[in-house]
Amino acid sequence: MAQFSAFYRSSIGKKFIVAVTGVILLGFVVGHLIGNLQIFLGPEYINSYAEKLRALGVLLWVIRIFLLVSVVLHILFTIRLALDNRRARPDAYAKKEHVKASLASRTMTWSGLVVLAFIIYHIAHFTVQVADPRFALLKADPLNRHDVYSMMVYGFQNLVVSAFYVIAILLLTLHLSHGTSSFFQSLGLNDKKMTPRLALGGRILAWLIFVGYTSIPVAVLIGLIKPAQEL
Amino acid sequence: MNFNLRVWRQKTGEGKGGLVDYKATDVSPHTSFLEMLDVVNERLAEKGEEPIAFESDCREGICGTCSLTIDGEAHGPDHPGAACQLYMRRFKDGATITVEPFRARAFGVVKDLVVDRGALDRIVQAGGFVSARSGSAPEANSILVPKHDADLAMEAAACIGCGACAAACPNASAMLFTSAKVSHLALLPQGRPERTERVLRMVAQMDAEGFGNCTNTYECEAVCPAEISASFIAKLNREYAMATLRKRAGE
Numbered sequence: 001m002a003q004f005s006a007f008y009r010s011s012i013g014k015k016f017i018v019a020v021t022g023v024i025l026l027g028f029v030v031g032h033l034i035g036n037l038q039i040f041l042g043p044e045y046i047n048s049y050a051e052k053l054r055a056l057g058v059l060l061w062v063i064r065i066f067l068l069v070s071v072v073l074h075i076l077f078t079i080r081l082a083l084d085n086r087r088a089r090p091d092a093y094a095k096k097e098h099v100k101a102s103l104a105s106r107t108m109t110w111s112g113l114v115v116l117a118f119i120i121y122h123i124a125h126f127t128v129q130v131a132d133p134r135f136a137l138l139k140a141d142p143l144n145r146h147d148v149y150s151m152m153v154y155g156f157q158n159l160v161v162s163a164f165y166v167i168a169i170l171l172l173t174l175h176l177s178h179g180t181s182s183f184f185q186s187l188g189l190n191d192k193k194m195t196p197r198l199a200l201g202g203r204i205l206a207w208l209i210f211v212g213y214t215s216i217p218v219a220v221l222i223g224l225i226k227p228a229q230e231l
Numbered sequence: 232m233n234f235n236l237r238v239w240r241q242k243t244g245e246g247k248g249g250l251v252d253y254k255a256t257d258v259s260p261h262t263s264f265l266e267m268l269d270v271v272n273e274r275l276a277e278k279g280e281e282p283i284a285f286e287s288d289c290r291e292g293i294c295g296t297c298s299l300t301i302d303g304e305a306h307g308p309d310h311p312g313a314a315c316q317l318y319m320r321r322f323k324d325g326a327t328i329t330v331e332p333f334r335a336r337a338f339g340v341v342k343d344l345v346v347d348r349g350a351l352d353r354i355v356q357a358g359g360f361v362s363a364r365s366g367s368a369p370e371a372n373s374i375l376v377p378k379h380d381a382d383l384a385m386e387a388a389a390c391i392g393c394g395a396c397a398a399a400c401p402n403a404s405a406m407l408f409t410s411a412k413v414s415h416l417a418l419l420p421q422g423r424p425e426r427t428e429r430v431l432r433m434v435a436q437m438d439a440e441g442f443g444n445c446t447n448t449y450e451c452e453a454v455c456p457a458e459i460s461a462s463f464i465a466k467l468n469r470e471y472a473m474a475t476l477r478k479r480a481g482e
Contacts, residue, residue: 003479010434011404011444012471081444085402088336088443094237094250095329097303099310099399101448106401108446182447185461188469192462 011084014077019186021074022179028067029172033212036152040219043149043228047141050148075116082109104178111175118168125155132158137231150227153220162217169213177206232258232319235327236271238283244339244347250329253283260320264307265290265297267319268330284343290315292456295391298398299344300331305395305454313393313456333398337405337440348394350440351408355392357436358429359412361421380418387415389457396451396459402443407451409437410467411459417470427474427482434471 007013035053038045053060098106125131134154141147156162180202184190190198219225234255241248255271262270265287272282288296297314301307307317322328330344338346376384388411396407413430416422422429445464452461 003475006431006435007472007475010471011406011438011442012434012468013475015444015468016472081446085404085443085446088403088441089334090336091334093300093303093331093334094239095303095331097308098401099304099450100453101401101450105446105448178447185447185465186445186468188465188467188472190462190465192460195460195462195465 011081014081015186017073017077018081019183021070021077023183024070025067025074026176026180026183029176029209033209036216037212039149039152039216039225043141043147046149046152047143047145047147051145054146071116071119075112078109078112102178104174105182108175108178111171114171115168115175118164118172121164122168125161126151132161134231139229141228147228150229152216153225153227154231156217156220159221162221165217166214169210172213173206173210176209177203180205232260232322232324234258234267234319234322234325237327237329238344239331240283240343241332241340242342244341248340248343250331258319260318262319263290263315264299264301264317264319265315284341284345286345287315292316293391295393295456298333298346298348298393298395300333300398302329305333305399306393306456310454311456311458313391313395316456333394335394335397335403335405335442337397337403337442338394346394348392350442351392351394351405353440354405354409354433354436355412358425358432359416361416362425363421365421374420376419384415384418387411387418387459387463390415390455390459391457393456395454395456397442399450399454400443400445401448401450402446404445404451405437405440405442406445406464406467407455407459407461409433410463413470414463414466417466426470427477430467430470430474431478434467 008017035049036046038049056063104111121131129135129151132155135151138147138151138154141149156165181190181195181198182202184198185195216225236253236255237250238253239248240251253271253275255267258267258270265285268283268285275282286296286298288294290297292313292315295313297306299306299314301314301317304310306312306314307321309317309321332338332340332344332346333348337350338348341347390408390411392408394405394408397403397405400406413433416429417426447461447464449461451464452459
């Protein structure tokens with residue numbers, strides 16, 4: 001095991017952990033988006049989707065713990081890498097130009113921290129449902145299921161909530177526009193020909209995610225989607 | 232042409248440094264950046280002032296000795312190329328130009344613009360060589376090397392070890408340098424027997440020298456005077472992971 005512990009202590013090994021946990025979380029971001037876009041199909045679809053997720057029971061908790069461990073590892077190893085990086089240049093340049101490094105690549109720590117703050121709020125808002133007192137007034141839908149559809153609509157009707165949501169998604173997009181192609185570089189899965197293609201593919205995926213997620217609060221705010229029940 | 236220079240002056244490695252203003256007057260547009268500094272130094276010496284210390288050797292872009300950060304870019308604004316291949320016609324007349332040393336914890340300032348890049352030598356000493364005697368060049372057909380591998384190895388071997396990659400990296404990481412040195416040997420038959428130990432030792436030394444970690448910004452390849460591609464960093468990551476597995480399996 002000595003060789004593996006040396007690996008995880010090395011600069012490259014730490015990056016491996018960040019890359020692998022990052023791609024797991026990217027998988028969640030894509031899956032979560034596809035699930036939630038069902039709101040456009042109406043309450044029937046999204047309420048039954050939510051019911052099926054709840055019916056997973058123990059498996060749902062296994063997935064949640066797996067994701068939580070991924071988030072924690074992703075953050076812990078990034079903190080260690082970021083501290084190393086800060087120490088690696090104690091005297092800053094008086095003047096520094098960036099020839100190629102993108103804004104996204106230079107602000108991964110900050111975009112990541114805002115997204116983290118958002119995830120905590122988002123779970124409190126929609127999963128634990130402690131951030132909005134109106135959610136307690138929601139009745140079950142006609143098939144006696146939790147009315148996730150109306151909860152989402154009432155949640156996003158709050159302009160401040162939707163604004164924070166869109167800002168967080170924008171920073172997530174920035175984070176993923178660098179992170180997605182970085183995964184291939186950190187794991188050594190690319191070459192000179194693939195690097196620019198993966199970079200472009202990563203940016204396209206990130207912006208598709210942006211359009212997908214922001215379409216929900218926008219549709220709610222312009223009145224395209226209305227709650228299925230009155231409070 | 233006339234320029235206002237802001238040059239980093241620092242008496243010793245331990246002391247504190249700062250930017251000092253100098254005027255460079257009547258400079259021919261065809262002088263190189265280093266020749267312009269020579270002219271400034273001659274005038275400083277005439278006045279009895281301490282000349283600006285900076286490193287140079289071949290002055291034709293192949294030795295990797297010059298190490299200036301000019302206007303916030305390693306080797307200046309003309310990429311690809313070393314600072315010695317930068318000409319004053321590249322700047323606007325009357326421009327203010329900031330000149331700083333390559334900055335990284337692993338590159339300690341010796342004096343003014345001169346830094347100690349011994350850390351890069353120690354990374355090579357950790358494994359960037361073939362320890363068996365390979366003798367003189369063999370008959371060309373006795374060891375066959377695929378064209379693709381030979382080309383890639385040559386590309387990696389073009390690294391002149393100047394350290395601009397670490398100087399430009401937002402994290403002061405020397406991954407591009409290390410990846411070039413690991414790759415050019417790993418791609419050739421002569422370097423293959425020692426590839427496992429080589430990459431493990433060189434990465435360990437790179438980390439021990441206090442360089443930062445790569446965050447895939449590719450700033451390094453943009454300033455590299457030898458145009459080393461950051462895809463060699465992907466190759467290094469791959470080599471390192473495979474070497475860990477091979478070592479674990481007891482090979």
